[in-house]
Amino acid sequence: MRCIITGGNVKVLGKAIHSLSRVGDELYVEPLQDGLSLRAVNTSRSAYACFLFAPLFFQQYQPGGQGSGSVAETVRCKVLMKSFLAVFRSLPSLEKTVEKCLISLSPRASRLRVQLHCKYGVTKTHDLSFQECESLQAVFDTEQCAHTLRALPRLLVDAVVHFPLTLAEVTLEVSQGGRVNFRSYVEEETEPSRMMVTELCLSEDEFQAFHVQQETRVTFCLKEFRGLLSFAESTSLPLSIHFDAPGRPAVFALEDSLLQVHLVLATLSEPDGSSQATNGTPCPFAPAYDFTGDDIDSYMIAMETTTCNDTGRTKQLPSPTFPLRCTSPNPGQTDSDQEGAVPGTPPQKKFRSLFFGSLLSQSQSLSHAEPSQEVLAEDSEGEA
Amino acid sequence: MRFRAKIVDIGCLNHFTRVINTIAKLAKTCTLRLTVDKLYFILADKVANGGVSMWCELSQGNFFDEFQMEGVAAETNEIYLELTPENLARALKTAQNAKAVKIKLTNKHCPCLTVAVELPSLSSSSRIVTHDIPVGVIPRKLWNDFREPSVPDFDVSIYLPVLKTMKSVVERMKNLSNYIVIEANLNGEMNLKIETDLVSVTTHFKDLGNPPWVLEDGSQTSTQERDPESMAEARIDIRKLLQLLAGQQVIPTKALCNIVSNRMVHFILLHDDVSLQYFIPAHS
Numbered sequence: 001m002r003c004i005i006t007g008g009n010v011k012v013l014g015k016a017i018h019s020l021s022r023v024g025d026e027l028y029v030e031p032l033q034d035g036l037s038l039r040a041v042n043t044s045r046s047a048y049a050c051f052l053f054a055p056l057f058f059q060q061y062q063p064g065g066q067g068s069g070s071v072a073e074t075v076r077c078k079v080l081m082k083s084f085l086a087v088f089r090s091l092p093s094l095e096k097t098v099e100k101c102l103i104s105l106s107p108r109a110s111r112l113r114v115q116l117h118c119k120y121g122v123t124k125t126h127d128l129s130f131q132e133c134e135s136l137q138a139v140f141d142t143e144q145c146a147h148t149l150r151a152l153p154r155l156l157v158d159a160v161v162h163f164p165l166t167l168a169e170v171t172l173e174v175s176q177g178g179r180v181n182f183r184s185y186v187e188e189e190t191e192p193s194r195m196m197v198t199e200l201c202l203s204e205d206e207f208q209a210f211h212v213q214q215e216t217r218v219t220f221c222l223k224e225f226r227g228l229l230s231f232a233e234s235t236s237l238p239l240s241i242h243f244d245a246p247g248r249p250a251v252f253a254l255e256d257s258l259l260q261v262h263l264v265l266a267t268l269s270e271p272d273g274s275s276q277a278t279n280g281t282p283c284p285f286a287p288a289y290d291f292t293g294d295d296i297d298s299y300m301i302a303m304e305t306t307t308c309n310d311t312g313r314t315k316q317l318p319s320p321t322f323p324l325r326c327t328s329p330n331p332g333q334t335d336s337d338q339e340g341a342v343p344g345t346p347p348q349k350k351f352r353s354l355f356f357g358s359l360l361s362q363s364q365s366l367s368h369a370e371p372s373q374e375v376l377a378e379d380s381e382g383e384a
Numbered sequence: 385m386r387f388r389a390k391i392v393d394i395g396c397l398n399h400f401t402r403v404i405n406t407i408a409k410l411a412k413t414c415t416l417r418l419t420v421d422k423l424y425f426i427l428a429d430k431v432a433n434g435g436v437s438m439w440c441e442l443s444q445g446n447f448f449d450e451f452q453m454e455g456v457a458a459e460t461n462e463i464y465l466e467l468t469p470e471n472l473a474r475a476l477k478t479a480q481n482a483k484a485v486k487i488k489l490t491n492k493h494c495p496c497l498t499v500a501v502e503l504p505s506l507s508s509s510s511r512i513v514t515h516d517i518p519v520g521v522i523p524r525k526l527w528n529d530f531r532e533p534s535v536p537d538f539d540v541s542i543y544l545p546v547l548k549t550m551k552s553v554v555e556r557m558k559n560l561s562n563y564i565v566i567e568a569n570l571n572g573e574m575n576l577k578i579e580t581d582l583v584s585v586t587t588h589f590k591d592l593g594n595p596p597w598v599l600e601d602g603s604q605t606s607t608q609e610r611d612p613e614s615m616a617e618a619r620i621d622i623r624k625l626l627q628l629l630a631g632q633q634v635i636p637t638k639a640l641c642n643i644v645s646n647r648m649v650h651f652i653l654l655h656d657d658v659s660l661q662y663f664i665p666a667h668s
Contacts, residue, residue: 155506158503158511159511161478162478162513162515164474193494193518193520194518195518196468196471196474196475196515196516196517196518197492197493197496197515197516198475198478198513198514198515198516199513199514199515199516200511200512200513200514201511201512201513201514202505202511203505203507203509203511205506205507205508205509206505206506206507206511
């Protein structure tokens with residue numbers, strides 16, 4: 001494989017590497033007939049990203065070494081993300097100094113060569129050691145996803161910026177009524193009084209496409225999503241979000257004639273039954289839509305409840321245990337077992353792996369069931 | 385117990401944000417006291433805080449376009465909340481180009497201070513961001529812990545030099561020692577000193593001026609009997625001092641400090657509508 005990238009496209013490649021580095025520690029390089037594919041997967045296999053650069057993206061693109069078109073000679077490999085990222089570390093200097101970038105990989109050579117031809121005749125050559133490997137392919141089908149949103153990346157960047165950097169996951173909620181909600185995901189173990197919950201509400205009009213068949217909420221990791229967004233923002237291509245029921249992967253896609261990007265993120269599967277009371281957040285769709293409607297009494301909530309027995313309260317008290325739905329991995333997913341070449345580590349969270357469909361911890365207990373009403377009761381004690 | 389307030393003016397919002405950022409730099413958790421006219425951010429002096437205490441006071445009228453509150457009872461129309469100011473600062477950070485910001489007390493999964501931000505959007509309807517900041521409601525029997533500290537019976541009171549200058553001096557001294565000695569006299573002179581086994585560094589400030597303090601009975605304070613040349617000194621934790629100096633985002637109209645020899649240093653920073661008092665205990 002041999003390809004040459006020139007001008008502004010070098011920076012696009014650099015940004016893509018930055019985005020991929022948010023996902024995994026290894027970069028899978030696969031020269032295909034329809035373009036160069038760069039992929040990454042995280043250790044828990046709950047996130048997978050694939051950038052496919054079409055041959056038109058390059059000034060020159062030869063996927064199969066010398067004899068072009070000979071599939072036999074095609075080499076797939078993986079390199080350490082860290083070393084590949086180091087080549088493209090500084091995006092501003094990449095833009096300023098690099099005129100041409102040459103990437104070559106031949107089955108006989110023991111190195112993947114990345115050459116940066118810079119201003120003033122400076123040439124930087126990076127020889128990266130690689131490992132031959134099988135093709136890495138996550139199993140997903142955007143056609144099968146029930147719901148699709150499409151928006152300019154700017155909108156999603158503006159949405160995500162409101163969430164603290166320390167936040168791991170975000171919940172996306174959509175309703176047929178045309179509302180799109182992003183909310184901080186609070187883990188069940190977290191004491192509700194410790195964490196700030198942020199919620200953002202967008203209206204359907206801000207999206208280019210809004211196909212929602214039923215009210216749904218999915219929870220996914222923010223880190224990888226942020227990485228993709230910063231790439232997407234630089235391209236200004238509309239970003240599509242395909243998702244389905246909780247637990248099914250969500251697919252984030254960018255597409256144009258030169259480039260195809262897919263980010264697949266596992267979503268948190270929800271326990272059976274009503275999910276409302278589980279993650280400690282209040283019932284859905286009850287946020288401040290009344291921002292403009294200034295009905296004072298409706299949102300000045302009296303907090304001096306000395307008893308906990310009003311109906312709304314009791315409903316929210318979570319039961320100590322939840323039965324978890326045990327979905328057996330579907331056949332499509334088991335098939336993909338062989339395809340993944342990296343040894344898998346168990347998912348850290350309850351995310352199902354995209355490859356193995358591994359399941360979550362069965363037992364979970366809620367220790368923070370006690371609402372923090374006691375202090376309020378003391379208040380009235382003081383009155384006496 | 386009810387509370388809601390609204391800021392529309394962008395200038396007020398920025399000003400309020402700066403105040404909150406300052407508080408967030410000074411205290412991990414603090415008490416927010418709400419009264420009809422004022423907001424107070426209080427850090428009571430506890431051993432856990434290293435003996436440092438803070439009292440910040442702002443008049444709501446200068447910040448909020450609407451401000452409604454209802455305390456526990458008519459005769460004690462106040463609310464005391466335990467708050468992580470960092471959360472509030474974070475919430476306000478996302479409100480930089482907001483059309484309006486509402487802050488209200490709500491009872492969601494726990495008592496919360498909800499910051500609702502109305503942001504401009506591409507469509508006709510605004511984007512709404514809400515941040516639910518968990519707070520603790522402080523029962524009335526504990527309110528006494530959060531009384532306004534009285535001005536200590538100081539030996540010397542002196543105006544501070546430009547805080548930025550002082551900050552850059554203290555920043556450098558911090559690399560050399562954990563403690564700093566502040567000393568000042570009634571002749572408008574102040575020294576910042578560090579003393580270690582290896583090095584002694586002193587920065588001298590002069591012509592700072594001593595603020596006139598008048599006692600309630602109209603007489604001048606006892607400091608008048610002091611020898612104007614004699615220094616009063618206190619040795620304090622340099623990080624605490626730097627925290628105060630580094631946290632200042634607006635130049636105060638007046639900044640002064642009162643030194644109680646070997647006991648504490650009391651800083652007062654005055655803005656038009658905000659006053660901040662900060663107490664750092666002395667180490668022997």
